[in-house]
Amino acid sequence: MPSPAKGLTQPERLEISGRKLLEAAVALIGEKGWEATSAAEIGRRAGYSRAMVHARYGNKDAILQTLFATEYEKKLSPDPDPDSTGLAQALAHLDRISLLYAEDREVLRAIFVLTFEAAKATSQAHPYIQMWLRRAAHTVESGLRTGIDDGSVRADIDIEHTVNDFGATVLGIGYQWVMQAFPYDMADELVHVRARFIREYGSAAD
Template sequence: MPSPTRGLTQPQRLEISGRRLLEAAVQLIGEKGWDATTAAEIGRRAGYSRAMVHARFGSKDAVLDTLFATEYERKLAPAPDPASSGMARALAHVDRIAVLYSEDRDLLRAIFVLTFEAATATSQARPYIQMWLRRAAQTVETGLRAGVADDSVRRDIDIDRTVHDFGAAVLGTAYQWIMAAYPYDMATELEFVRARLIRDYGSIPDRPI
């Protein structure tokens, strides 16, 4: 059987190998976490030799660096829509997770496995996850403040407490999904979380957001 990369240029082959290695890393993170995953396993899962990660990225750590710089930024942290209401912008993080749950569940699972694994001080992912959580909180806060100004968010809320509630609602939902201790439909639960946040903090609870 001819090689699928035969006839491709070197940059094209590098792009394909890099994408396959990142996809393999995402699958393995979701299955066993980052710390328990080896570079050799990533290479073999992608269909290459065990040394391919080092040949392509230089180290296992560089795979995680690339994963955060590409997949996280591109899929989990899109730019907010400045034309939307403040409440909609505060909810954008919840909405993005719901989209990923539908479209790229492997990546979403890997993201949350890394998030909970990063609770250990020695986790390589810890600085990235802390940065992601800070940015998510800032996005929610900015949206809420804009919502107070445009009347999509109640004026009497405690902004800090509300930001914490948004974060706790999302991470609590994700934790129950990852643990799979009992039947749990994350899509349904995210809809409930979204509706509850609008009901608790929206200026007009039954207005579409």
């Protein structure tokens, strides 16, 4: 049987191997976390040799950097839509989580597992998660301030409290879903929380 890579260009082979390694890393993070996952395991899960991670990325840490660039930044941290209301911009991160839950739960699970694992100051993911959480908070705050100006957000809200409410609620939902200590309908909870945010922080006229 001919190799599936036969006839592919070198850039195409690199793209395929890189994608397979990232997919393998995502699956393993969801199962056992980042620190317990070795580069050799990632290579084998992807269908390559145990040395493939080092050959393709140089080291395991480079995969982590790529995951943050492709999964956290691109999928969960959208640039604000200038044509949307400030309230919609503040809700954009929550909306991306809902979309990812519907389209790729394995990736979303890995993101949450990695986020909670990074609570340890010694975790390799710690600085990345700190940076991502700060950016997410800044995006929500910016959206709220824009919303106050455009009338989509109540003018009397406490912005700091509201930003904290957004962050704590989203992380709490993620934790309950990952743990599954009891039946938990994440899709329904995300809809409920979005409605609450609009009810509590949106203006009556919006």
